[in-house]
Structure formats: structure tokens, C-alpha cells
Amino acid sequence: MELLRAQADGIINPELQRWMAQRMDATTTSVPGASHAVMVSRPRELANAILAAAAVPVPATTGGAELMI
Secondary structure (H helix, E strand, C coil), X not given: CEEEEECCCCCCCHHHHHHHHHHHCCEEEXXXXXXXXXXXXXXXXXXXXXXXXXXXXXXXXXXXXXXXX
């Protein structure tokens, strides 16, 4: 799982962002200058992160709909 961290996020404290990533066992990608609304402040970087995540094969499940992106 990937967490995109907006470095200039004035809403969510950076320590909380790190804690959330650790709790989800996620890798993080930091986006310099990105505000809380990453899609507005850094749309290209967000699109690239989504495309990179979509290129990763989703592991097979054992029947349920356990897909988390």
C-alpha cells in the first residue's frame, strides 16, 4: 500500500501522517510543496503516483472483495 504525503499539508500534522503510514504498513511518497488538496496543488505528481500504483499487480484474494488501493 502506498501513502502520498503532502509536505506542505497544513491540515494533517506530519507526525500523524507518519503514524498512519506505519499503522497501514504503507510505503510513502513525499510530494514537496503539496498542500492538503494534492489534486489541486500538485496534480501531475498525484497522477504519476496513481499510475505507478495501478501498474503494481494486485495480489490474488481467497474469494472475497478484499481489494484495497
